[in-house]
Amino acid sequence: MIEQHLVILLVKLAVAASLASILTRSGRFQRMLMREERTLGQRVQMALVCAAIFGAGVGTRVLTQLTHDNYQAVDLGLEGSLVMGMLGGYVTGLFAGVLISIPAMLNHELMSMPLFAAAGVMGGLLRDIAPDKEFIWRFTVFPDHALFRLLRKRDLRLPIFSLGCVGVILIAELLRSFIAAHFERHGVRGVFALQQNWTGIGPWMTVAIYATTLFATALPIKVWNSTRNEKKLEQQQMRLNQARLAALSSQINPHFLFNTLNSVAALIRLDPEQARQVVQRLSKILRRLLRQQDNITTLREELSFIDDYLSIEMVRFGEKLRFVKDIDPVTLDLPVPSMLLQPLVENCIRHGLASKVDGGTIRVRSRMSGKRLQILVQDDGVGIPEAKLATLFEHGIGVNNVNERLKVLFGGEYRMWIDSRVGEGTSTGIELPEHPAEPGLGGHPLPSHSDSAAPGYVVR
Secondary structure, X not given: OHHHHHHHHHHHHHHHHHHHHHHHOOHHHHHHHHOOOOOHHHHHHHHHHXXXXXXXXXXXXXXHOOOOHHHHHHOOHHHHHHHHHHHHOHHHHHHHHHHHOHHHHHOOOOOHHHHHHHHHHHHHHHHHHOOOOHHHHHOOOOHHHHHHHHHHOOOOHHHHHHHHHHHHHHHHHHHHHHHHHHHHHOOXXXXXXXXXXXXXXXXXXXXXXXXXXXXXXXXXXXXXXHHHHHHHHHXXXXXXXXXXXXXXXXXXXXXXXXXXXXXXXXXXXXOHHHHHHHHHHHHHHHHHHHHOOOOEEEHHHHHHHHHHXXXXXXXXXXXXXXXXXXXXXXXXXXXEEOOOOHHHHHHHHHHHHXXXXXXXXXXXXEEEEOOEEEEEEEEOOOOOOHHHHOOHHHHOXXXXXXXXXXXXXXXXXXXXXXXXXXXXXXXXXXXXXXXXXXXXXXXXXXXXXXXXXXXXXXXX
């Protein structure tokens, strides 16, 4: 008989973990867990969701109590009310306790509603006295562990709070046992308790019942805390990526700004009117940069930005600098990272054409390959030596920034490569998925004037 009782207690713990896991599959419930401060409507909504799950367990026990003793283990009404109070406060605990008790009340267990409502309020009291709301998620059910931390740590708040939670949960179970025994002596069903129908149980089985209540209350909180921690890690990674993108953008923009100001400085004495025009165009570009709030824009807007940028550079280079666009119209409205092309075009000018006496041409080409967008930026400048090409992604400011931003935005779903031949020029290719969430589909780079050259450095 004792073995059967122990099985029921173990099943109760398994049910507690299972119900908690079922709730974590709901995205709405996960969002509820992430909030520490909730409106009245959000508290009521949380109570409704959890009451439906824990109340179903009480209802299952009521419907099967005459034929299946093992279904007694699915009744977690008291534990669910405590948990809702601890996580949601007085309103959530009280409302959840009332709703969870309805199947028991229909079974004429008339003290279930007052007991569960009181348990919800007790849980709310724990939440109210917690020095930090995060302590609710971190409390331990092992008193010896709490006492050890109490002795070892200078901050005694969490160990004391953990002991308080254990005490309140045990008091709730004591109330249930007392009410059940009191009403049973008068031949009335006051409230359901496992030990109510167990005869001849010794003190160790009583300890096991109280321990089961303690762990059945703590298990959902620990399961949900694990889900919260996963969501927090995802949010932290997202914030880290956003900060990383902002840092990379802040490296690109000053780099472009300082080079343009150098051009203006050179024109001030030679041609003040042209210097004034360059400043006006620079002002237009800076206004666009300051308005830019998103990391994603369209290829059309990127090309418009390049037109403004090159209008400044052409003042300096004159007819030596030529710009050709070969753009597939279907690609113009596709999303691309903002400030994607400017660093690559700037590299073409600084490293490919600036030292070439007769200047040269920059070509920007785009096309679709399946569901992937391919962009190629080419110049017919001096080219890059092979030794320098191999380390360009590590040491080239513009190229490295573009590559890092693509890595953050697209993960492994993009390709970036550079082909170059000394004396013939350089081409930089980028291949992006039509949408960041789409899997990579492969594809072939756009044809270029250096296709016959040995493959350059490739990033996948």
